[in-house]
Amino acid sequence: MKKILFHFILLISIHSYGQTKKEILVSPAHTVVEKVDRQGMQVLIELDEKTVTKAWEQKLKEYGKVESGKNSYVIHGAIVAGILNPATIYSTIIEDKKGTIVFWAVDLGSQYVTQGHEHYIHLQNKLHDFAVQTYIADVNAQIATAEGALAASVKNQHKLLKEGESLKKNIQQNKQEKINLENKLKSNESELTSLNNKAALHASNHKASVENNNTEEQQKVLKEAESVRKSIEKNKQEKINLDNKLVENGQDLTKLESDAEDN
Structure with missing residues (x-):
């Protein structure tokens, strides 16, 4: 139950986080890509870094064939919607204490697209949109993970409850079986007492004769008494086994209830 509550609260928190408007600022910047200082723009x-890099590499493929170097990406003949002529895109990713910086410079052949250029706002919006999409994808991934964990916890909770109910039934059955055994033992002991008395009576009535001490009827009584003694011993052992099983059942039930509470 604790895990279910935790995952539920986490899911609500992620939903709330996803609805919080993130401040996304795309600003002019320059950095070295392929050993040359490039003029362009960046977004934090x-x-x-791993999450952003994976998303950015996928995004760059939309513009053309990506040539990857050491922490750099270059696309020659890039086709950017909204820009008539093919361009060369230079990009890099920089790890920052606040997150990850994505930088790109777009070379139209005669100049880089910098602040004031007719295509600057257009490219700025594209970088901004990428940041928005990355945040959304991250929130969706967190939600999917939290929903999966919540579903798993609920499923496990149902399983534990089902096992608990089954164990309770077993305990009740074992308790009833123990009562039946105790009643059977009482009946056996009463029968044994009766048989012993009967055997003693036969011996008393015929103590004058050795043959009479071993009459067929007396032997039958003694055999029945021995059979009852064995039955008593067997039932006593079964009762001991049941007592042990009930103790184990109680321990298992306590553990299941604890697991269900923690789940």
């Missing part, structure tokens, strides 16, 4: 995305 407050996510880990």
Whole structure:
């Protein structure tokens, strides 16, 4: 139950986080890509480098064939919607203490697209949209993970409850079986007492004769008494086994209830 509550609260928190408007700022910048200082723009995305890099590499493929170098990406003959002529895109990703910086410079052949250029706002919006999409994808991934964990916890909770109900039934059955055995033992002991008395009576009535001490009827009584003694011993052992099983059942039930509470 604790895990279910935790995952439910986490899911609500992620939904709330996803609805919080992130401040996304695309600003003019320059940095070295392929050993040359490039003029362009950058955006800070407050996510880990691995997540951002994977998303950015996928995004760059939309513009053309990507040539990857050491922490750099170059696309020659890039086709950017909204820009008539093919361009060369230079990009890099920089890890920052606040997150991950994505930089790109777009070379139209005669100049880079910098602040004031007719295509600057257009490219700025594209970088901004990428940041938005990356945040949305991250939130959706977190939601999917939280929903999966919640579903798993609920499923496990149902399983534990089902096992608990089954164990309770077993305990009740074992308790009833123990009562039946105790009643059977009482009946056996009463029968044994009766048979012993009967055997003693036969011996008393015929103590004058050795042959009479071994009459067929007396032997039959003694055999029945021995059979009852064995039955008593067997039932006593079964009762001991049941007592042990009930102790184990109780321990298992306690553990299941604890697991269900923690789940």
